[in-house]
Amino acid sequence: MTNVLVCVKRVPDFSGEVLLTADAQGVDARFVGFTVSAHESCAVELAVKIAAAGGGAATVLTLGPAEAVEQLRSALGVGCTAAVLVETDPVGFGAADVAREIAAVVAAHEAAGRTYDLILLGNDAADTGDFQVGIRLAYELGRPVVNGINTVEVTDGVATARGAGADGGVETYRVPLPAVATVLEGGVEPRYPTITGRMKAKKVAVEVVEPRREPVGSGRVRLTLPPAQPSLVEVLGEGTAAAPAVVDLLRSLGVLR
Amino acid sequence: MILVLVETDGSGATEASLETVTFARDLATRETGDGGGGPVRAVVVGELPEGTVEALGAYGVSEVHHATGEAFSAYGGAVWAAALQAVHQVTDSVAVTATGSPRGNEVLAHLAARLGVAMAANVVGCPTPLAISQPFVVSRQVVGGAVLEEMRLDDRPAVFSVAGHAVESTPAASPTTATLREFSPEVTEADLVARVVSTEPGEPDRSGSLRSARVVVGAGRGAGGTDGFDGVVELAGLLDGSLGVSRVVTSLGWRPHHEQVGQTGSRISPELYIPCGISGAIQHWAGCASSKTILAINTDADAPMMTRATYAVIGDMHEVVPAINEEIRRRRDQR
Ligand SMILES: Cc1cc2nc3c(=O)[nH]c(=O)nc-3n(C[C@H](O)[C@H](O)[C@H](O)COP(=O)(O)OP(=O)(O)OC[C@H]3O[C@@H](n4cnc5c(N)ncnc54)[C@H](O)[C@@H]3O)c2cc1C
Numbered sequence: 157m158t159n160v161l162v163c164v165k166r167v168p169d170f171s172g173e174v175l176l177t178a179d180a181q182g183v184d185a186r187f188v189g190f191t192v193s194a195h196e197s198c199a200v201e202l203a204v205k206i207a208a209a210g211g212g213a214a215t216v217l218t219l220g221p222a223e224a225v226e227q228l229r230s231a232l233g234v235g236c237t238a239a240v241l242v243e244t245d246p247v248g249f250g251a252a253d254v255a256r257e258i259a260a261v262v263a264a265h266e267a268a269g270r271t272y273d274l275i276l277l278g279n280d281a282a283d284t285g286d287f288q289v290g291i292r293l294a295y296e297l298g299r300p301v302v303n304g305i306n307t308v309e310v311t312d313g314v315a316t317a318r319g320a321g322a323d324g325g326v327e328t329y330r331v332p333l334p335a336v337a338t339v340l341e342g343g344v345e346p347r348y349p350t351i352t353g354r355m356k357a358k359k360v361a362v363e364v365v366e367p368r369r370e371p372v373g374s375g376r377v378r379l380t381l382p383p384a385q386p387s388l389v390e391v392l393g394e395g396t397a398a399a400p401a402v403v404d405l406l407r408s409l410g411v412l413r
Numbered sequence: 414m415i416l417v418l419v420e421t422d423g424s425g426a427t428e429a430s431l432e433t434v435t436f437a438r439d440l441a442t443r444e445t446g447d448g449g450g451g452p453v454r455a456v457v458v459g460e461l462p463e464g465t466v467e468a469l470g471a472y473g474v475s476e477v478h479h480a481t482g483e484a485f486s487a488y489g490g491a492v493w494a495a496a497l498q499a500v501h502q503v504t505d506s507v508a509v510t511a512t513g514s515p516r517g518n519e520v521l522a523h524l525a526a527r528l529g530v531a532m533a534a535n536v537v538g539c540p541t542p543l544a545i546s547q548p549f550v551v552s553r554q555v556v557g558g559a560v561l562e563e564m565r566l567d568d569r570p571a572v573f574s575v576a577g578h579a580v581e582s583t584p585a586a587s588p589t590t591a592t593l594r595e596f597s598p599e600v601t602e603a604d605l606v607a608r609v610v611s612t613e614p615g616e617p618d619r620s621g622s623l624r625s626a627r628v629v630v631g632a633g634r635g636a637g638g639t640d641g642f643d644g645v646v647e648l649a650g651l652l653d654g655s656l657g658v659s660r661v662v663t664s665l666g667w668r669p670h671h672e673q674v675g676q677t678g679s680r681i682s683p684e685l686y687i688p689c690g691i692s693g694a695i696q697h698w699a700g701c702a703s704s705k706t707i708l709a710i711n712t713d714a715d716a717p718m719m720t721r722a723t724y725a726v727i728g729d730m731h732e733v734v735p736a737i738n739e740e741i742r743r744r745r746d747q748r
Pocket residue numbers: 169170171191192193194282632633634635636658659660661662673674675676677678689690691692693694695696697700710711712713716728729730731
């Protein structure tokens with residue numbers, strides 16, 4: 157039986173322009189929806205697969221505002237069976253604070269007999285891009301950690317994880333459980349919730365806990381937007397008629413010999 | 414003193430590591446009043462290709478600490494961090510940095526956790542000098558580079574990674590002869606647990622070649638389906654380049670994920686990027702912003718990619734791209 161905990165973060169779903177709040181402490185997400193990082197959608201998929209293969213359960217956790225229950229419900233809709241919300245305003249939390257709070261939940265659950273063989277997180281969040289929550293969590297718990305992996309399988313208490321290496325090859329890690337792994341998009345296709353999945357998700361009682369400690373903070377002084385670049389685009393033409401101008405350009409750039 | 418983790422490929426220090434060394438050197442030579450700068454030293458773990466020490470000297474590195482031994486024969490975030498930590502302990506560095514590559518960020522995060530200090534990922538500038546006692550403020554990329562965050566690093570060492578292309582790599586005005594110091598730090602059993610056990614070479618067109626390609630031809634939702642890529646694949650071939658796609662394309666299963674460009678795909682920096690039928694959402698832009706020249710092809714003249722590009726062609730990629738291919742072939746035949 158392999159029990160998996162997967163950690164996700166509620167992030168604004170920007171595609172076009174990004175606006176900042178008046179105090180420059182956060183991004184203004186009033187006009188966009190919310191999602192989780194693409195890496196975390198894959199982590200949820202892996203968690204559900206591993207739990208199903210090993211006859212265990214997948215629990216989803218987030219640290220965020222009350223509304224982050226929406227992201228927990230999404231994960232419940234695709235096969236997680238329990239959810240934990242550490243409810244707080246995440247802006248005041250740095251990577252070390254988040255790791256400490258997750259570790260506290262794990263410790264409390266384990267004291268009550270709910271153990272996690274594997275903890276999955278996204279490699280880096282789409283908004284803050286800190287690259288460290290998973291690693292700091294592993295140190296808090298005294299467990300091994302592998303990063304940037306695309307797939308994980310569990311057999312006989314060992315996790316076999318694969319990810320892209322520095323030179324584009326595929327690297328394999330084999331770590332004994334319990335362990336922590338951070339996931340990159342690309343190894344699995346996140347599934348969509350079915351209607352029955354969504355119905356089930358609505359009925360799951362989400363465990364809501366408060367942070368155990370005052371956060372140390374992220375060191376954020378303020379956010380700024382890079383200066384807007386004036387559009388200097390040179391339109392080479394419209395439709396097929398532009399082809400000769402394009403080829404002239406390719407020549408002048410030296411990419412066509 | 415600033416310590417830099419230098420990554421190598423078969424031929425020497427990676428270009429991104431040389432950028433980081435340049436960044437560290439610029440920071441070290443800024444006047445701080447209390448000696449926050451000082452020399453730049455490098456740490457290389459595992460493979461040390463011939464000529465690396467001399468090359469690092471040319472970039473202003475005074476000492477190269479090279480971790481050798483069985484423990485470092487295979488990559489592992491914790492063992493690499495143990496090596497970096499060992500050098501930090503004897504040199505008492507004010508800052509420890511690495512390039513914002515997957516490895517650089519991973520090893521620094523391990524180090525920060527081990528030392529109990531903060532870490533800033535993907536730094537592009539430092540509004541304040543690096544002093545021993547005063548707060549050090551860095552400016553780093555967040556939201557895939559669409560937003561900059563000014564972040565205080567109060568701890569010493571200040572641990573931060575440097576984003577790719579934050580500076581151009583430039584040799585030092587006064588090069589040094591770097592001293593090589595081999596060392597074999599102690600590592601614990603726990604550090605050795607999560608190391609690479611095997612590596613298989615990737616397919617020839619995996620993201621490795623995409624990241625280093627001189628020309629990338631991109632295709633997005635405008636491709637329209639699995640069979641909408643013939644034209645762009647041909648153009649990539651004619652330009653001796655790689656194909657890079659948007660997330661929509663990989664999510665729909667039209668092309669494999671390793672071809673994806675963007676925040677959660679590969680970051681590319683070619684001489685020329687030709688995005689066809691790609692809107693230019695911020696997460697895609699995050700992966701292609703450091704292209705030298707961008708030629709966008711799109712039916713919508715107001716798409717973000719079209720207004721941010723250097724050159725644009727307004728039109729249907731299924732007509733424009735074959736016409737470009739035809740024109741290239743025609744001119745070749747004339748020669
Ligand atoms: C956390 C997160 C991470 C993400 N990471 C990435 C990432 O790494 N990479 C990435 O690319 N995206 C990423 N995205 C998705 C991103 O937000 C966009 O949804 C995506 O880039 C859009 O892809 P597209 O431009 O191909 O499609 P669309 O936005 O649908 O744009 C299609 C474009 O094609 C044009 N077009 C249509 N037909 C034609 C035609 N026949 N000829 C010419 N032009 C045509 C249209 O005018 C339009 O501009 C991420 C999103 C999130 C939330």
